Amino acid sequence: MSQDLLKKAAGWAALDYVEKGSIVGVGTGSTVNHFIDALGTMADQIKGAVSSSEASTERLKALGIEVFDMNSVCELSVYVDGADEIDHQMAMIKGGGAALTREKIVASIAKQFICIADGSKRVDVLGQFPLPVEVIPMARAAIARQIVKLGGDPIFREGCITDNGCQILDVHNLKITDPKALEQKLNNLPGVVTNGLFAFRGADVLLLGEEGGVRTLTA
Numbered sequence: 001m002s003q004d005l006l007k008k009a010a011g012w013a014a015l016d017y018v019e020k021g022s023i024v025g026v027g028t029g030s031t032v033n034h035f036i037d038a039l040g041t042m043a044d045q046i047k048g049a050v051s052s053s054e055a056s057t058e059r060l061k062a063l064g065i066e067v068f069d070m071n072s073v074c075e076l077s078v079y080v081d082g083a084d085e086i087d088h089q090m091a092m093i094k095g096g097g098a099a100l101t102r103e104k105i106v107a108s109i110a111k112q113f114i115c116i117a118d119g120s121k122r123v124d125v126l127g128q129f130p131l132p133v134e135v136i137p138m139a140r141a142a143i144a145r146q147i148v149k150l151g152g153d154p155i156f157r158e159g160c161i162t163d164n165g166c167q168i169l170d171v172h173n174l175k176i177t178d179p180k181a182l183e184q185k186l187n188n189l190p191g192v193v194t195n196g197l198f199a200f201r202g203a204d205v206l207l208l209g210e211e212g213g214v215r216t217l218t219a
């Protein structure tokens with residue numbers, strides 16, 4: 001089965017977690033696009049969505065799903081999003097699509113984080129996938145120097161401007177033995193907007209698309 005079909009299977013499986021009449025937190029990416037397509041089939045049964053990117057917002061609206069301003073919503077029952085990597089403790093690397101900051105914000109008000117992914121995303125140790133760090137442009141070089149001191153190799157994602165008007169450094173060659181410690185250290189660097197480690201707010205449920213079907217794992 002193709003990787004996209006595995007993503008699709010995971011995305012559609014997440015529909016089971018959507019409560020009728022609720023506002024759904026929606027992530028970003030190719031796996032989430034399948035979830036949005038699935039959500040479209042129950043557009044008349046939900047109140048709407050809070051979106052983590054302009055791209056997802058556009059897709060949601062095209063399916064007739066109302067998108068609410070994050071500031072008008074206090075709590076979400078579920079937030080559904082993909083991941084670039086997820087480990088056995090349900091910590092993730094996210095931000096391959098540069099949406100990490102808004103994703104972390106929307107996830108922060110959700111009771112449950114439902115991660116949807118194909119089987120290739122599950123890893124023993126995070127860090128094969130370069131860790132995205134969103135930065136204020138004027139701080140980029142200073143942050144890159146600090147990241148080198150932490151043992152990483154930051155590469156500027158040329159041509160990428162985030163929905164927040166910021167830039168991305170992709171950090172290669174990190175051995176992430178303690179995801180929470182690194183998440184905190186990176187957040188402490190002046191000019192870092194967000195880093196793509198989701199360790200403090202990991203997933204609660206992982207729907208993993210595999211050849212044999214969708215496997216459900218819980219934290």
Ligand SMILES: O=C[C@H](O)[C@H](O)[C@H](O)COP(=O)(O)O
Pocket residue numbers: 027028029030031032081082083084093094095096097098099100103
């Ligand atoms: O910024 C993008 C997000 O964190 C995505 O959830 C992540 O990159 C996974 O994307 P995809 O489902 O396309 O593999």
